[in-house]
Amino acid sequence: MRYFVFFSVFISSLCGAACLFSSTAFANTNERPIVVSAAYWKEFTNRDNTGVYFELLDEVFDGYTIHYQTSTYPRALNQFKQHKADVMVGVYQHDLPDAVYATWILDTDLPIHIFYRPDSPPSDNLDEIFVGKQVAWRKGYGFDSLFPNIESAYPLDTIEAGFELVLNRRLDYMLDYDINYLEAYHGRIHHKAIREGDKLYLAFKNTPRGKALAAHFDATMPLLRDSGKLEEIYGSHYARSGLAEFAVLTPSGID
Structure with a gap:
């Protein structure tokens, strides 16, 4: 008290x-x-x-x-x-x-990163980056309002599930933050920033x-x-x- x-x-x-x-x-x-x-x-x-x-x-x-x-x-x-x-x-x-x-x-958010397989890098053109792609992020994250051109989105319970789904080719990309890039996936999953933090x-x-x-x-x-x-x-x-x-x-x- x-x-x-x-x-x-x-x-x-x-x-x-x-x-x-x-x-x-x-x-x-x-x-x-x-x-x-x-x-x-x-x-x-x-x-x-x-x-x-x-x-x-x-x-x-x-x-x-x-x-x-x-x-x-x-x-x-x-x-x-x-x-x-x-x-x-x-x-x-x-x-x-x-x-x-x-x-x-309160703060300025971290930049949003896109996580992907090394053999399937995303386009640098944000107007085309999500065309025909299956994208996921953790439940509750309002990324759909930041990227209205996403055609197909999948909610994740955990970030580990997202990494595994990308590796197993069930997802094309996952959106999250660099701070959550788990060491176990370094090298197997690549990432880059696609939007500055709001x-x-x-x-x-x-x-x-x-x-x-x-x-x-x-x-x-x-x-x-x-x-x-x-x-x-x-x-x-x-x-x-x-x-x-x-x-x-x-x-x-x-x-």
Whole structure:
């Protein structure tokens, strides 16, 4: 159990009346623990409640009890949709269109890679790369919205199943991330990046409590960046994350 810290006193001294309002609204959310749902991503959302994103949430919501639920991406999405979580970690905004999103991003996703057999390399032309091809990715990953020209897609339970299906010629390609390239398949499966990573967000429930949590996230992130804490938390991932140069634009386009 972590102890409550009065964010409003600290934030108001740095941010003024606007930040004081969001922090006061957030204080009213301390009626129960913050339940966070996430898929397991090595280094970012570990099953022992460690990792970059969980460390960030511990820092942002310091003083509040947080319950982490780490599972598969589809299960984490369902937990959020079924109102069993206040926050969903690491989503594209189109994954949960009815959720509330903070203005600040969580991260910039890794580039998407295509995995293939060495004797069957994909075309370099993205308009033709998937024509007549059987493609797969793990369940819940919304790659079909990023590659609308995919003609035939197959959902995978595990990445190991995808590698095996490609090797056995039951699939032409698998889409995933370089970080998940298993050593057992090095040399037998090749890969290359075909799309740069998109912005990743925290999704909050579309309720007064969810809106207060999102507002508090927005109020706290610039303080963590200015103090150097964000760079400390993200470590080697900070340069890629896009957080160093992230700017909140007003309607007039002025930071």
